[in-house]
Amino acid sequence: NISSSSTSYKISVAGTGYVGLVAGVCFAEVGHRITCVDIDEQKINILKQGISPIYEAGLEELMRKNYAAGKLNYTTDYIQAYKDADAIFIGVGTPEQHDGSANLSYIAAVARQIAETIEKNCLVVVKSTVPVGTNDKVEQFIHDFLVNDVKVEVASNPEFLAQGTAVRDTLEAARIIIGTESKWAEEMLMKIYEPFNIPIVSVSRRSAEMIKYASNDFLALKISYMNDIANLCELVGADIHEVARGMSFDERIGGKFLNAGIGYGGSCFPKDTKALDYLARQNGYELRTVKAAIAVNNDQRTILFKKANQRLITFNGLKVAVLGLTFKPGTDDLREAPSLENVPLLLEQGAEVYAYDPAGSDNFRKLYQEGDYYIKYAENPEEALDGASVCFIFTEWSEVKAVKPEVYKRLMRTPLVYDGRNIYEIEEMKAAGVEYYSIGRAAVG
Numbered sequence: 001n002i003s004s005s006s007t008s009y010k011i012s013v014a015g016t017g018y019v020g021l022v023a024g025v026c027f028a029e030v031g032h033r034i035t036c037v038d039i040d041e042q043k044i045n046i047l048k049q050g051i052s053p054i055y056e057a058g059l060e061e062l063m064r065k066n067y068a069a070g071k072l073n074y075t076t077d078y079i080q081a082y083k084d085a086d087a088i089f090i091g092v093g094t095p096e097q098h099d100g101s102a103n104l105s106y107i108a109a110v111a112r113q114i115a116e117t118i119e120k121n122c123l124v125v126v127k128s129t130v131p132v133g134t135n136d137k138v139e140q141f142i143h144d145f146l147v148n149d150v151k152v153e154v155a156s157n158p159e160f161l162a163q164g165t166a167v168r169d170t171l172e173a174a175r176i177i178i179g180t181e182s183k184w185a186e187e188m189l190m191k192i193y194e195p196f197n198i199p200i201v202s203v204s205r206r207s208a209e210m211i212k213y214a215s216n217d218f219l220a221l222k223i224s225y226m227n228d229i230a231n232l233c234e235l236v237g238a239d240i241h242e243v244a245r246g247m248s249f250d251e252r253i254g255g256k257f258l259n260a261g262i263g264y265g266g267s268c269f270p271k272d273t274k275a276l277d278y279l280a281r282q283n284g285y286e287l288r289t290v291k292a293a294i295a296v297n298n299d300q301r302t303i304l305f306k307k308a309n310q311r312l313i314t315f316n317g318l319k320v321a322v323l324g325l326t327f328k329p330g331t332d333d334l335r336e337a338p339s340l341e342n343v344p345l346l347l348e349q350g351a352e353v354y355a356y357d358p359a360g361s362d363n364f365r366k367l368y369q370e371g372d373y374y375i376k377y378a379e380n381p382e383e384a385l386d387g388a389s390v391c392f393i394f395t396e397w398s399e400v401k402a403v404k405p406e407v408y409k410r411l412m413r414t415p416l417v418y419d420g421r422n423i424y425e426i427e428e429m430k431a432a433g434v435e436y437y438s439i440g441r442a443a444v445g
């Protein structure tokens with residue numbers, strides 16, 4: 001669907017994380033001249049070698065191709081990168097603070113760097129997820145610190161990619177949201193995105209900021225709703241798979257995001273629900289629906305641990321297999337992953353944890369090193385399961401789904417499985433002789 005850009009812009013992108021790097025690489029792919037900027041020298045060095053610091057399907061290939069074509073560069077030298085850019089996209093982090101609000105210090109730091117360096121008219125485009133009204137402040141902040149007499153405007157262009165499918169989500173996005181306050185900014189963003197051939201929704205800056213939170217929080221709500229219903233299903237003898245399937249035929253509901261499980265994680269849903277709740281409270285409003293989504297999710301994450309804890313006298317001295325560490329398949333990202341809540345609980349109780357994850361083990365090891373904790377990282381699911389007394393499934397990796405029910409029966413000391421992603425049919429686990437607990441479905445005792 002991609003055509004090459006009729007106008008090739010000189011664009012710099014601040015931040016080479018999931019959002020910034022993928023945006024930069026995809027802009028280069030459609031013909032713009034891109035400089036990716038990061039303050040992390042190590043990241044820039046490995047990027048220059050054609051290696052992506054994050055795991056995303058198809059990303060390295062596009063990085064290497066566009067780097068070789070001279071359309072894509074990486075630097076820590078923001079002065080060179082910003083001074084004559086037509087547009088600067090900001091994709092730095094906006095992490096959660098203790099009170100639930102978004103930390104805007106990285107955004108402010110980039111804004112200041114931009115103000116002090118730009119030498120020509122420039123459109124600053126905020127891709128990071130920021131509370132409604134932030135971009136007004138960013139524009140004011142840049143004007144306050146501006147050194148040269150140039151025109152600067154700030155636009156909002158929230159990002160909707162999902163980790164694990166980031167490149168595809170960018171090149172084939174369902175829509176592009178642009179929030180601008182002038183024709184100049186609107187037209188320039190339209191031209192930058194023209195070659196993507198994706199519907200562009202042009203709104204005000206504040207609406208664009210709100211669209212991002214409203215969309216993410218709606219998805220979080222959908223997950224928590226299904227989890228809430230799943231918990232009730234268990235109590236009243238209904239099956240959440242059957243219920244979800246029945247619901248999915250209604251077009252007003254849709255068939256996606258109806259899976260029950262041990263709750264959402266990742267760098268976005270947890271923080272974006274809390275940030276919108278915070279914004280509402282700041283404005284004297286109680287956002288009851290989003291609050292409920294947060295509360296359900298908090299309880300959901302340890303629901304299986306609690307169940308297993310009741311079933312066993314103790315985890316002390318037991319070999320526990322953990323299949324899946326990342327917050328979802330296709331990524332090496334551990335941010336807010338259920339494993340991060342459950343593994344420490346297991347370790348505290350003296351469990352001997354054998355964890356398997358096809359992409360997340362290296363990142364997990366940085367937090368929980370063998371030797372410091374009783375944890376081992378297995379090369380494959382079988383190694384983790386061998387001799388284990390209990391198994392927890394936290395991520396629905398295809399490598400985990402490929403484990404046949406009889407493997408649990410054959411390899412484990414006691415075939416006791418707590419599945420947080422409902423990857424097995426009840427009947428097949430029953431037939432294999434596995435004691436099986438999942439979410440919103442009958443237990444196989």
Ligand code: NAD
Nearest residue numbers: 015016017018019037038039040091092093094128129159
């Ligand atoms: P990230 O933490 O992966 O990357 C942020 C990068 O910015 C880091 O490499 C950091 O070193 C760099 N940085 C910090 N200060 C800088 C500066 N002054 N100049 C240049 N670089 C600097 O973050 P991410 O996951 O890409 O998320 C970025 C933003 O996009 C957040 O607001 C997030 O909510 C939003 N978002 C993320 C996703 C996602 O799936 N990860 C999806 C949509 C939106």
